[in-house]
Amino acid sequence: MPKLTNDWIFTAHCPSLIGTVDVVTRFMADSGNYIDEIHSFDDRVSGQFFIRIEFHPQDETFTETGFNEAFAERAKPFGMTWSLTPPGYRAKVAILVSKFDHCLNDLLYRHRTGQLQIDIPVIISNHPDLKPLAEWHGIPYYHLPITPDTKPQQEAEILKLIDKYNADLVVLARYMQVLSPDMCNALDGKAINIHHSLLPGFKGAKPYHQAWEKGVKMVGATAHYVNNDLDEGPIITQGIQTVDHAHYAEDLVSKGQDIERITLFNAVRYHVEKRVFLNGKRTVVFSN
Amino acid sequence: MPKLTNDWIFTAHCPSLIGTVDVVTRFMADSGNYIDEIHSFDDRVSGQFFIRIEFHPQDETFTETGFNEAFAERAKPFGMTWSLTPPGYRAKVAILVSKFDHCLNDLLYRHRTGQLQIDIPVIISNHPDLKPLAEWHGIPYYHLPITPDTKPQQEAEILKLIDKYNADLVVLARYMQVLSPDMCNALDGKAINIHHSLLPGFKGAKPYHQAWEKGVKMVGATAHYVNNDLDEGPIITQGIQTVDHAHYAEDLVSKGQDIERITLFNAVRYHVEKRVFLNGKRTVVFSN
Amino acid sequence: MPKLTNDWIFTAHCPSLIGTVDVVTRFMADSGNYIDEIHSFDDRVSGQFFIRIEFHPQDETFTETGFNEAFAERAKPFGMTWSLTPPGYRAKVAILVSKFDHCLNDLLYRHRTGQLQIDIPVIISNHPDLKPLAEWHGIPYYHLPITPDTKPQQEAEILKLIDKYNADLVVLARYMQVLSPDMCNALDGKAINIHHSLLPGFKGAKPYHQAWEKGVKMVGATAHYVNNDLDEGPIITQGIQTVDHAHYAEDLVSKGQDIERITLFNAVRYHVEKRVFLNGKRTVVFSN
Amino acid sequence: MPKLTNDWIFTAHCPSLIGTVDVVTRFMADSGNYIDEIHSFDDRVSGQFFIRIEFHPQDETFTETGFNEAFAERAKPFGMTWSLTPPGYRAKVAILVSKFDHCLNDLLYRHRTGQLQIDIPVIISNHPDLKPLAEWHGIPYYHLPITPDTKPQQEAEILKLIDKYNADLVVLARYMQVLSPDMCNALDGKAINIHHSLLPGFKGAKPYHQAWEKGVKMVGATAHYVNNDLDEGPIITQGIQTVDHAHYAEDLVSKGQDIERITLFNAVRYHVEKRVFLNGKRTVVFSN
Incomplete structure (x- = not known):
């Protein structure tokens, strides 16, 4: 699966709220992460939001820690739980x-x-x-x-x-x-x-x-x-x-x-x- | 389904016994009925025999009644129940x-x-x-x-x-x-x-x-x-x-x-x- | 297809560029449009970006014309072509x-x-x-x-x-x-x-x-x-x-x-x- | 595949002719071979007949050689080519x-x-x-x-x-x-x-x-x-x-x-x- 090895995978979920997609994709844009594929789904019965993104960083100084620290602040108001999976992850x-x-x-x-x-x-x-x-x-x-x-x-x-x-x-x-x-x-x-x-x-x-x-x-x-x-x-x-x-x-x-x-x-x-x-x-x- | 309209269909079932296939196919051969396709299955658990044949008569005097009368005698020893379906049947x-x-x-x-x-x-x-x-x-x-x-x-x-x-x-x-x-x-x-x-x-x-x-x-x-x-x-x-x-x-x-x-x-x-x-x-x- | 009749559908495409997703989803958030489902894909060979969103407006003053006028400005720098399909569209x-x-x-x-x-x-x-x-x-x-x-x-x-x-x-x-x-x-x-x-x-x-x-x-x-x-x-x-x-x-x-x-x-x-x-x-x- | 190991498989083909099925199934009946499954097909375009049978012998004296020798005579008028595969064949x-x-x-x-x-x-x-x-x-x-x-x-x-x-x-x-x-x-x-x-x-x-x-x-x-x-x-x-x-x-x-x-x-x-x-x-x- 070439995509899995070349791209980072970002996944997140939180209660449904307007702006859940925006908080993620705006951060990706602001931090120079190029999005290759998105799937998101908002369950109107459970009131839960889910998103999966494949992306590759364009900023050479990108680090997992850096991403997580910077994103934590934005995720907080949404009560969003997320995870980052590096290329080549096993x-x-x-x-x-x-x-x-x-x-x-x-x-x-x-x-x-x-x-x-x-x-x-x-x-x-x-x-x-x-x-x-x-x-x-x-x-x-x-x-x-x-x-x-x-x-x-x-x-x-x-x-x-x-x-x-x-x-x-x-x-x-x-x-x-x-x-x-x-x-x-x-x-x-x-x-x-x-x-x-x-x-x-x-x-x-x-x-x-x-x-x-x-x-x-x-x-x-x-x-x-x-x-x-x-x-x-x-x-x-x-x-x-x-x-x-x-x-x-x-x-x-x-x-x-x-x-x-x-x-x-x-x-x-x-x-x-x-x-x-x-x-x-x-x-x-x-x-x- | 061209085959359905061109061929007669013969179906039969009876208890499992050696010779069940033979009694059918021998009759078909003897009476000049050309077999195009056979499926048979003998259920070793229920002890029942099933057969379906698509055929076309080669004898111009073929009639459904004639077939049934002639076959009845042969089917009897096997307790075989059969049915004949003409081409074009609806x-x-x-x-x-x-x-x-x-x-x-x-x-x-x-x-x-x-x-x-x-x-x-x-x-x-x-x-x-x-x-x-x-x-x-x-x-x-x-x-x-x-x-x-x-x-x-x-x-x-x-x-x-x-x-x-x-x-x-x-x-x-x-x-x-x-x-x-x-x-x-x-x-x-x-x-x-x-x-x-x-x-x-x-x-x-x-x-x-x-x-x-x-x-x-x-x-x-x-x-x-x-x-x-x-x-x-x-x-x-x-x-x-x-x-x-x-x-x-x-x-x-x-x-x-x-x-x-x-x-x-x-x-x-x-x-x-x-x-x-x-x-x-x-x-x-x-x-x- | 209940979703089709209840949601608006937004589709867009443009050349690949960082921020293509963001410009869309930020606008949706800013204008009070609730996203129910996103699919996006960025073709790394053709260098083209594609996105499809199902959403429902939360602002009662929402109109198609209003959406299009407001979004035009944001879409321009990306050379983005988009289309809006209302619920119940035939x-x-x-x-x-x-x-x-x-x-x-x-x-x-x-x-x-x-x-x-x-x-x-x-x-x-x-x-x-x-x-x-x-x-x-x-x-x-x-x-x-x-x-x-x-x-x-x-x-x-x-x-x-x-x-x-x-x-x-x-x-x-x-x-x-x-x-x-x-x-x-x-x-x-x-x-x-x-x-x-x-x-x-x-x-x-x-x-x-x-x-x-x-x-x-x-x-x-x-x-x-x-x-x-x-x-x-x-x-x-x-x-x-x-x-x-x-x-x-x-x-x-x-x-x-x-x-x-x-x-x-x-x-x-x-x-x-x-x-x-x-x-x-x-x-x-x-x-x- | 239990059936493969328990049953003998008989396969044969020859030019289409009335009696092709009969010559096989009559022989099976005459020689005490119990038929578990038949598939036959007669190609009306190529004029060729094909049959596959799964059977088990009921006569303890059954041998492959015996089968082949006895069947050869019957197969001859039809120009039938056949093959016998024993249970457990690899x-x-x-x-x-x-x-x-x-x-x-x-x-x-x-x-x-x-x-x-x-x-x-x-x-x-x-x-x-x-x-x-x-x-x-x-x-x-x-x-x-x-x-x-x-x-x-x-x-x-x-x-x-x-x-x-x-x-x-x-x-x-x-x-x-x-x-x-x-x-x-x-x-x-x-x-x-x-x-x-x-x-x-x-x-x-x-x-x-x-x-x-x-x-x-x-x-x-x-x-x-x-x-x-x-x-x-x-x-x-x-x-x-x-x-x-x-x-x-x-x-x-x-x-x-x-x-x-x-x-x-x-x-x-x-x-x-x-x-x-x-x-x-x-x-x-x-x-x-």
Whole structure:
């Protein structure tokens, strides 16, 4: 993504108010920052404003600190929260897995081939199975088994590792564990989960088998932020795959895995390219 | 669809048994019927066999009656049910509507332009609103108001009209009424319904508003046969449409209507082209 | 499209220069215009800047004239060209057709059902065939036959009619005539054409038959502005449809017509919603 | 793909004649082979018949040799050519590459994760660059440099390697060399190539840059069999990706690579699952 590496990305949000766009773009003009692309959206229901700008500085003395100090004053009256992402930025993404490797595989592949500009400092699992895959890519792998009794300690260890490796984002790549409310809170807005989402929605065990019983003609997946409602956090993106009568339940699982990994990849890409904003229980996504 | 008009269509189903294909294709060969296309599927779970063949007779003395009489003997040992559809066949489709016209409009348009090779002998509604549209196309329109008290009589009148006009198929093009169990039974397998099917599934009133609250990134629609479980009959086909944060609840409704009418059209087309088979609570669809 | 009817749309373009965004958004803030959505793009190759804003005035004394007068002064140093579109705006679209009705049908349908917020003041054809369809919709239909000898006069008459009916846009809905260079110049940037565009590209007569010979697995269509290179003007949007071995050449034609009408509809919608900008031989399209 | 591993696949083709289906299905019935799925197609233009059957034997004494010997007699009067593929079959696929690794990477990934049930006995390149990737997967890599003078010898060496490793299929995964007519003949129908196919088609150098100049809104790829017309052999499948004004030429290249690798994967999968038949300059593909 040449643009990502050449441009700075500015993102901001605040309550809706006249002048929110102006305060940003006027500052950009005043400080010699050339705007290549803007997306802004003002949600008339939540009363929240969101903006994403790709720009390149024309002033050689430009620094991130300088930008932030100068802009702070202008942002204040609007209660605006903003963030600046330098060209070449690589988010540090910790990955949690269980035994299924289709999502992990896909993230590692896209990481290796440059489709995802991220670093993966650590992979954590409650099973040892995927250790060889991690080692093959030279990534530390922690096997932290979990039982109902040890769940609090195991989760605490995970959080310590996330901290130790300075992860900016946690990806639950089919981690298959129900996180405790404490864990959910700790990861609120900082973790992306993927789950199946079939038409019509099936809850409980063996969702693809339930879907097959109903004769669905599509299977889908939803990538969303973790919040205290594990499978119902704010949706980032969704994917769908058509199936037909010749697909048995196990084929639906296989098709479902295909769409799960693509959907998770898209969500991670949008996130690290700073295209996603939380908007209450929903998100704003300036996709491309 | 040139093939539809030039070829005969043979469809059949029966319990799985070795020789099911052979008994059909041998008969075709013996009786000089040239096969242009076959699709068959044997469901290893339900133990049912399904086949659809497009063929043209090479024997000038070919008649439908002759075919049926001769084949009956061979089909018997297999308990095979079959049907023969002549080239140029036009199903008689009765349409039930309420006040929304997007699905009706679409069916009329595709009927008029030849995309749907059907006749529409009658349109029935519980409201008078769409009468002008029906008259414009020269199609009889019956306004049968409904109240909780008159529901049995109204449904009986609908069935009488379906009978009077010899409808082969009933399409509920957003009819918006919950059919009584008796009505469902009367229409079992002979009526197609369309309803929204969002990700994740939302039940109850204002489904698109519920979906908007959840920030879905896709809306969908499901076309299915009516059975005694109104919105859960065997699925024929499903459609999906991506949406984003800039779509408010009313935009989701609009996008949803788009995908509803396309999905309903596809289901009707598959049905009248004899591509759909009931398979318990599921369907087999040899789409193209 | 509720947003279209509730918001004003501001579009502008000018050579790339620092401050192009600022001059617009500062003016919006200064004059009390609330911005609901922005898309901007700065083409680093052509050195051109493009912006589209949806906004609603908060000042009760807002008028179009007032806006334009006040903004003119600010726009001048940037050489900025802009346009303001009021809520509820309906472009006047003249349609040119020949004998094929699939594109015309589709535009009339979407016009009638409100999917396209346009007026269609006139339909012009070199054949009488589609007159009944036009009359059915209460739209004046002009039959202007054409021969090699009468071409200049016929084209002059078309231009007169476009002028008489104050058309903002001309749509060549499968008009099937090669326009003269003079006609192309007269319509430059004000007319949208649709043509097939197959993979790989086929020139000359019977393109779908050529495509069938090659066994293509997709057929497509391209909607573009007319310029002096009839089938090669700036592309607005393109559509594609998969096909398979069971589609004979005449089926490709039929599938192609499907994608032609959808693609043309999308192009017209983008145009009348002010989402398209000419950018030399290319376009910028802020689609949604 | 469970079905592939559990079922035998029978494929056959011959000139169109009444009884082509019957001779196959009667034999299946007579010899106790249970048919799970049939696709047949009779091309009324080329006058060729094609059939693909998935079946499982019910007779414990079933052998491939026994099947072939018994069927030979019946096939003879029809001039039918057939092939039998056992459950668990893994095609031996030799891959030719140059310096670009996106297609190779993808094939290796899908091979490793079981999405492609193939063996890759050898990778051959005119450059040394991708050797580490091959070694990483434990696959022999041959670096055979090429100059205009050494082309005949280099191609001869490639053919020897293909022979040595008993490759059933050769995949040109962006090999970037124009094969000699002799080489094309040697690989006729046994090699799959991938190339870009843009809308409209662009020939010559830097096709994506040409496409960008035209402002295309889609880029595509075509996978086809090699014949003596390198980039114009029988098409197996095509893929397409939408792009917009914000994609510069180098972005089109990147998007194009995405669709190239998916399209090539699909073509290889169809081929090794015995879904593709040559039909003169076209193909019949029973996709799923």
